[in-house]
Amino acid sequence: MDKLRKHIEEVTPLTDDEFEHIKTFFTLKRVKKHQYLSQEGDEAKFEYLILSGIFRMFHLDGDGKEHIVQFAGENxxxxxxxxxxxxxKADLYITCMEDAEVLCLTLEGREKLSAEMHKMEHFFRVKLTNGFVALQRRIISLLAGNPQQRYEEFGRLYPHLMQQIPKKYIAEYLGVSRETLSRLYAK
Amino acid sequence: MDKLRKHIEEVTPLTDDEFEHIKTFFTLKRVKKHQYLSQEGDEAKFEYLILSGIFRMFHLDGDGKEHIVQFAGENxxxxxxxxxxxxxKADLYITCMEDAEVLCLTLEGREKLSAEMHKMEHFFRVKLTNGFVALQRRIISLLAGNPQQRYEEFGRLYPHLMQQIPKKYIAEYLGVSRETLSRLYAK
Incomplete structure (x- = not known):
């Protein structure tokens, strides 16, 4: 839970009492490589904060083709x-790409924490703001970027993911073939 | 400013005194058809709440081609x-598609309001949550949807925009040709 406190305190300082209360809302879950946290049709009971490991979130289309919405790593x-x-009902799959630990938060818990503590409402607003900006950028990149630009942007934003994730999935995320990705790597 | 109060009170009730304070943070701006609120390279001083009118937000690529990130209407x-x-610096253009009125809010004002009033922090968090969900859906639709699915989803989510926006721009937003769009309309 130390990681959780550190993570929240990057946005807002907490007293010991406040953190004692906050942590009661979270439960720890260990996830094995290739295990799923969500599959199409599931209830989405939890939002997850990743303490360690890497995840892939994707949509499966009617032909069984995987479309990667995002990768997610620590924090x-x-x-x-x-x-x-x-x-x-969920229509996204979330799968673990290496053994991981996550903290689980229900929507009820999230709303209760936000209502009780202005600080936590602020924390969640800041996190949503950052997430919103990232998604707006991803849309622009999908609409307007060519493979070279998408590759460079991904490398700039997520250099650690570039190292850790199999190229096959990076190619899928960027919407390019394996061959195109290899050419981009070679440059 | 009545519209602003009604809009905020859809999320959280306000006293008269609270609203008197809140409204001091907003300034009204009238915008003419074809006028720009933002162009590439501008500072983005304001977030806008649309009281009336319709806007188009887009990115221009190196070849001068327009990529529509979103339309935006009342509220x-x-x-x-x-x-x-x-x-x-901005890299998006925001242009007005019919005469409009917007309320302008600076980032400094947004943060001050959120810090002073837990209610307003909550309001902005709720708005961001809805926006975040809409962007995640748009990404999935861009990645996985075919033109038919994208067209149906757009019509389901934004039936009023479907009526009001020239087909040329709807085709661009969906990433299909005018001819494909006409076929989809005809169905």
Missing amino acids: WWMADYQAYFKAK | WWMADYQAYFKAK
């Missing part, structure tokens, strides 16, 4: 947000 | 969020 928050916030 | 919030939140 990232992750969920099928439509399902989580709007109480719909 | 939508809109900004080049990377530029606004991260104090970078």
Whole structure:
């Protein structure tokens, strides 16, 4: 739970009492490589804060083709947000790419924490702000970027993921073939 | 300013005194059809709440081709969020598609309101949550949807925009040709 405190305190300082209360809302879950946290049709009970490991979130289309929405590593928050916030069935898969630990937070817990503590409402707003900016950039990149630009942007934003994730998945994320990706790496 | 109060009170009730304070943070701006609120290279001083009118937000690529990130109508919030939140130069254009009125809010004002009033921090968190979900859906739609699916989703989510926006721009937003769009309309 030390990691959780450090993570929140990057946004707002906490007293010991405050953190004691906050941590009661989170439960730890260990996840094995290739295990799924979410599959299409599931309820999205939790938002996850990743303490260690890397995840891949994707949509499966009618032909069984995987479309990667995002990767997520340490200190990232992750969920099928439509399902989580709007109480719909998930249509995203979340799978673990190496053994991992995550903290789980229910929507009820998230809302209660936010209502009780202005600090936590602020913390979640800041995290959403950063996430919102990242998604707006991803849309622009998908609409307007060519493979070279998407590759460079990914490398600039997430240099550690570039090292850790199999090239096959990076190619899928960027929407390019393995061959194109190899050419981009070679440059 | 009545519209602003009604808009905020859809999320959280306000006293008269609270609203008197809140409204001092907003300034009204009238915008003419074809006028720009943001162009590439501008500072993004304001986030805009649209009181009336319709806007188009887009990125211009190196070849001068327009890529539409979003449309925005009444009661939508809109900004080049990377530029606004991260104090970078804008790389999005925002243009008015019919005469409009917007309320302008600086980042400093937004942060001050959020810090002073837990209610307003909550309001902005709720708005960001809804925006975040919409962007995650748009990414999935861009990655996995075919033109037919994208068209149906757009019509389902934004039936009023479908009526009001020239087909040329809807085709661009969906990433399809005018001919494909006409075929989809005809179905």
